[in-house]
Amino acid sequence: MLYLVHMDVHIPDTVPAEQAAEIKAREKAYSQELQRAGVWVHLWRVVGEYANYSVFDVESNDQLHEVLSNLPLFPFMTITVTPLAQHPSAIR
Amino acid sequence: MLYLVHMDVHIPDTVPAEQAAEIKAREKAYSQELQRAGVWVHLWRVVGEYANYSVFDVESNDQLHEVLSNLPLFPFMTITVTPLAQHPSAIR
Amino acid sequence: MLYLVHMDVHIPDTVPAEQAAEIKAREKAYSQELQRAGVWVHLWRVVGEYANYSVFDVESNDQLHEVLSNLPLFPFMTITVTPLAQHPSAIR
Amino acid sequence: MLYLVHMDVHIPDTVPAEQAAEIKAREKAYSQELQRAGVWVHLWRVVGEYANYSVFDVESNDQLHEVLSNLPLFPFMTITVTPLAQHPSAIR
Amino acid sequence: MLYLVHMDVHIPDTVPAEQAAEIKAREKAYSQELQRAGVWVHLWRVVGEYANYSVFDVESNDQLHEVLSNLPLFPFMTITVTPLAQHPSAIR
Amino acid sequence: MLYLVHMDVHIPDTVPAEQAAEIKAREKAYSQELQRAGVWVHLWRVVGEYANYSVFDVESNDQLHEVLSNLPLFPFMTITVTPLAQHPSAIR
Amino acid sequence: MLYLVHMDVHIPDTVPAEQAAEIKAREKAYSQELQRAGVWVHLWRVVGEYANYSVFDVESNDQLHEVLSNLPLFPFMTITVTPLAQHPSAIR
Amino acid sequence: MLYLVHMDVHIPDTVPAEQAAEIKAREKAYSQELQRAGVWVHLWRVVGEYANYSVFDVESNDQLHEVLSNLPLFPFMTITVTPLAQHPSAIR
Amino acid sequence: MLYLVHMDVHIPDTVPAEQAAEIKAREKAYSQELQRAGVWVHLWRVVGEYANYSVFDVESNDQLHEVLSNLPLFPFMTITVTPLAQHPSAIR
Amino acid sequence: MLYLVHMDVHIPDTVPAEQAAEIKAREKAYSQELQRAGVWVHLWRVVGEYANYSVFDVESNDQLHEVLSNLPLFPFMTITVTPLAQHPSAIR
Numbered sequence: 001m002l003y004l005v006h007m008d009v010h011i012p013d014t015v016p017a018e019q020a021a022e023i024k025a026r027e028k029a030y031s032q033e034l035q036r037a038g039v040w041v042h043l044w045r046v047v048g049e050y051a052n053y054s055v056f057d058v059e060s061n062d063q064l065h066e067v068l069s070n071l072p073l074f075p076f077m078t079i080t081v082t083p084l085a086q087h088p089s090a091i092r
Numbered sequence: 093m094l095y096l097v098h099m100d101v102h103i104p105d106t107v108p109a110e111q112a113a114e115i116k117a118r119e120k121a122y123s124q125e126l127q128r129a130g131v132w133v134h135l136w137r138v139v140g141e142y143a144n145y146s147v148f149d150v151e152s153n154d155q156l157h158e159v160l161s162n163l164p165l166f167p168f169m170t171i172t173v174t175p176l177a178q179h180p181s182a183i184r
Numbered sequence: 185m186l187y188l189v190h191m192d193v194h195i196p197d198t199v200p201a202e203q204a205a206e207i208k209a210r211e212k213a214y215s216q217e218l219q220r221a222g223v224w225v226h227l228w229r230v231v232g233e234y235a236n237y238s239v240f241d242v243e244s245n246d247q248l249h250e251v252l253s254n255l256p257l258f259p260f261m262t263i264t265v266t267p268l269a270q271h272p273s274a275i276r
Numbered sequence: 277m278l279y280l281v282h283m284d285v286h287i288p289d290t291v292p293a294e295q296a297a298e299i300k301a302r303e304k305a306y307s308q309e310l311q312r313a314g315v316w317v318h319l320w321r322v323v324g325e326y327a328n329y330s331v332f333d334v335e336s337n338d339q340l341h342e343v344l345s346n347l348p349l350f351p352f353m354t355i356t357v358t359p360l361a362q363h364p365s366a367i368r
Numbered sequence: 369m370l371y372l373v374h375m376d377v378h379i380p381d382t383v384p385a386e387q388a389a390e391i392k393a394r395e396k397a398y399s400q401e402l403q404r405a406g407v408w409v410h411l412w413r414v415v416g417e418y419a420n421y422s423v424f425d426v427e428s429n430d431q432l433h434e435v436l437s438n439l440p441l442f443p444f445m446t447i448t449v450t451p452l453a454q455h456p457s458a459i460r
Numbered sequence: 461m462l463y464l465v466h467m468d469v470h471i472p473d474t475v476p477a478e479q480a481a482e483i484k485a486r487e488k489a490y491s492q493e494l495q496r497a498g499v500w501v502h503l504w505r506v507v508g509e510y511a512n513y514s515v516f517d518v519e520s521n522d523q524l525h526e527v528l529s530n531l532p533l534f535p536f537m538t539i540t541v542t543p544l545a546q547h548p549s550a551i552r
Numbered sequence: 553m554l555y556l557v558h559m560d561v562h563i564p565d566t567v568p569a570e571q572a573a574e575i576k577a578r579e580k581a582y583s584q585e586l587q588r589a590g591v592w593v594h595l596w597r598v599v600g601e602y603a604n605y606s607v608f609d610v611e612s613n614d615q616l617h618e619v620l621s622n623l624p625l626f627p628f629m630t631i632t633v634t635p636l637a638q639h640p641s642a643i644r
Numbered sequence: 645m646l647y648l649v650h651m652d653v654h655i656p657d658t659v660p661a662e663q664a665a666e667i668k669a670r671e672k673a674y675s676q677e678l679q680r681a682g683v684w685v686h687l688w689r690v691v692g693e694y695a696n697y698s699v700f701d702v703e704s705n706d707q708l709h710e711v712l713s714n715l716p717l718f719p720f721m722t723i724t725v726t727p728l729a730q731h732p733s734a735i736r
Numbered sequence: 737m738l739y740l741v742h743m744d745v746h747i748p749d750t751v752p753a754e755q756a757a758e759i760k761a762r763e764k765a766y767s768q769e770l771q772r773a774g775v776w777v778h779l780w781r782v783v784g785e786y787a788n789y790s791v792f793d794v795e796s797n798d799q800l801h802e803v804l805s806n807l808p809l810f811p812f813m814t815i816t817v818t819p820l821a822q823h824p825s826a827i828r
Numbered sequence: 829m830l831y832l833v834h835m836d837v838h839i840p841d842t843v844p845a846e847q848a849a850e851i852k853a854r855e856k857a858y859s860q861e862l863q864r865a866g867v868w869v870h871l872w873r874v875v876g877e878y879a880n881y882s883v884f885d886v887e888s889n890d891q892l893h894e895v896l897s898n899l900p901l902f903p904f905m906t907i908t909v910t911p912l913a914q915h916p917s918a919i920r
Binding site: 646648671672675676679680686687688689690691696697699726727728729730731732733734735736 | 830832855856859860863864870871872873874875880881883910911912913914915916917918919920
Binding site: 002031036044045046047052055082083087088090091 | 094096119120123124127128134135136137138139144145147174175176177178179180181182183184
């Protein structure tokens with residue numbers, strides 16, 4: 001079951017640079033683990049922004065929330081979720 | 093080069109039902125041709141709306157505009173285009 | 185799996201009164217059938233508006249889109265879907 | 277008398293972690309007490325957000341404001357209240 | 369129990385002038401009846417707009433919706449309802 | 461001459477609690493003085509928000525600005541002013 | 553007493569061209585009469601739009617509403633009113 | 645003196661196709677004349693939309709309004725004007 | 737050449753009170769100098785807000801930007817500029 | 829391939845003045861290097877704002893993101909990107 005997810009990142013400058021770097025490193029590792037597991041199926045940078053559009057493939061709303069709320073950057077992101085369905089003109 | 097495209101369809105009821113059906117049939121054929129050509133790489137229905145999120149893979153801004161403005165439903169759609177770039181954490 | 189759905193109805197006055205009445209009658213019957221089936225679990229009127237907030241319990245995004253796009257009033261509604269998850273403080 | 281309530285939580289990082297944890301613990305206890313009392317009748321997490329949609333059943337606008345303004349997280353939430361009425365198609 | 373209600377009127381020009389006049393006459397009569405009954409406690413024109421801000425005093429959300437949805441101009445208005453509570457600094 | 465005024469209060473947590481309490485006490489006293497003087501004719505709490513809707517009765521725009529800009533909470537409020545006029549259907 | 557007024561004109565194409573011309577002629581005459589009377593003290597075109605920003609000098613909110621609601625183009629305009637006060641740095 | 649101008653075109657389907665084609669032909673001729681005169685210095689299509697971003701070089705606000713309000717498509721466009729100034733980092 | 741300018745002031749409380757007072761004093765002096773020079777032709781307070789609407793009369797976009805960016809409060813203001821043109825119904 | 833880019837700068841006052849000056853100096857040098865390289869083809873100040881509208885000429889979405897995300901002011905800007913295409917009425 002697919003969802004389009006928009007993540008907009010804003011790390012306030014009260015977070016020390018080292019801590020920010022450590023959070024981003026954990027975010028990257030976690031993200032790649034989810035990509036390899038087939039859960040985070042697309043990850044695109046929005047040109048000119050510290051933001052991404054992603055597509056997730058999960059079993060349920062609960063699983064998606066668990067995945068997203070465990071993101072190390074979760075406290076610093078504005079996330080918008082759009083549930084997707086099969087399009088009648090799609091060939092796949 | 094990838095772009096996320098959001099299409100929101102609104103056919104006014106001044107368009108006769110037969111004409112609307114004919115336009116939609118041409119839209120579907122054109123869409124599937126572009127999908128088979130590898131230009132329209134994803135096509136998802138937004139749940140609960142007469143709208144879709146799509147991803148296009150084209151050579152240039154000009155090619156994308158040509159493809160979109162030739163959609164039979166183009167006069168009846170509000171289209172928003174977001175250019176996408178490679179994300180540093182993406183594994184592909 | 186639960187979703188909050190907001191439906192805002194606007195029937196243009198180009199629809200003859202009889203046809204509007206017939207559509208609304210079919211909407212009501214279809215809605216009550218879905219309620220009895222345990223799919224449309226809550227249906228509330230928004231005070232002062234021709235709109236409702238509803239909660240649906242479905243198996244998947246695809247099922248929700250099928251249910252919503254088959255509503256007789258679907259062409260006359262602006263629909264917004266919010267996926268819901270279990271809240272850690274909820275006692276049920 | 278039912279109201280749909282949307283609560284969007286934002287705890288600024290000037291609040292120490294311990295204090296935040298203590299506030300959240302009180303929030304949870306208070307919320308569950310109200311749920312058991314039949315006042316806070318639904319509590320759902322919005323997927324991907326530190327936010328919830330809730331339904332309250334109270335005697336009056338005044339009671340609802342008293343309940344909401346006593347939430348331990350009240351100073352850190354943006355709250356929107358939508359009064360609900362009986363829907364003519366609802367079977368309950 | 370008080371509610372602030374904003375009503376924004378837009379009668380499309382497909383409604384014949386005579387019919388519009390008749391609807392407005394019925395609206396005025398109904399409004400004055402509700403004012404005399406102590407239900408519609410304030411009615412103010414917004415300067416420069418075909419709109420009003422009103423205060424209603426009703427027993428319940430259901431009563432407010434019944435009153436508003438029976439307004440002859442209801443199909444031609446965008447209505448927003450804000451529930452009000454006792455303010456701790458109010459002297460009445 | 462009447463005006464509807466919406467006041468949305470946000471005291472940043474850089475203001476010490478004692479100072480905030482002192483400002484609120486002065487605000488309450490000033491508000492009640494204006495109410496007794498017949499200038500601040502209505503004061504309602506917006507349910508679920510640290511906000512109010514109020515009606516002021518003043519001689520001029522200048523007087524209203526003087527009254528509002530002297531509110532002890534003025535630096536911490538977002539204020540919106542809507543001028544009101546006599547409504548042709550109002551019975552008073 | 554001064555007010556800034558923004559008027560955005562939209563005459564639907566269901567109004568015959570002759571009737572539109574006649575309404576505009578009456579609007580111009582009425583506007584110039586009010587300018588000569590010192591009520592409509594400034595009238596500026598917004599560059600690139602069928603819109604204006606104006607300043608009115610009136611005795612009361614009621615007088616302003618009467619003036620504006622009598623504009624021949626009133627049914628075809630979206631009007632926004634901003635009450636103005638003396639600025640402490642103004643030299644006049 | 646430069647201005648960025650955004651033009652969003654919407655021709656309602658009550659305009660007959662022949663008349664629309666004739667208006668567009670006049671628009672194109674007028675636009676190219678202004679481009680050759682050095683007034684309309686840039687004209688770009690917004691990808692996926694019936695809209696353009698343009699840059700005009702004119703002597704005054706009045707001249708810009710005259711140019712824009714004489715566009716054959718003016719009655720069918722939503723236009724937004726942004727005045728531009730020399731940027732301190734620009735090398736030209 | 738006239739422009740309507742809206743200035744919304746927000747001085748964060750990290751600016752010490754003395755420094756804020758000094759900035760405001762310089763702002764007032766600079767504003768009055770520009771008013772006497774016939775550049776800042778109108779200056780009105782928006783009722784209930786720490787904001788103003790102003791009209792400037794300048795030679796060019798560049799001059800207006802120089803004037804505005806030199807305001808002592810410039811770093812603390814959100815400014816919106818609307819270019820104005822002669823209105824065909826204006827008597828002056 | 830052209831893109832219109834809007835950059836809105838906001839440097840929080842937690843950044844020391846010297847550091848801000850150093851960042852702006854690097855921004856200027858980097859901007860002028862890109863202008864000389866024919867990548868940053870237009871750079872205009874928005875009148876009254878600490879913002880600019882720019883046009884970039886790049887090979888791809890990826891190149892544009894690389895250029896923008898390397899701007900020394902990138903962490904302090906809100907950037908919006910609009911892809912542009914050849915306009916059928918443009919003479920160049």
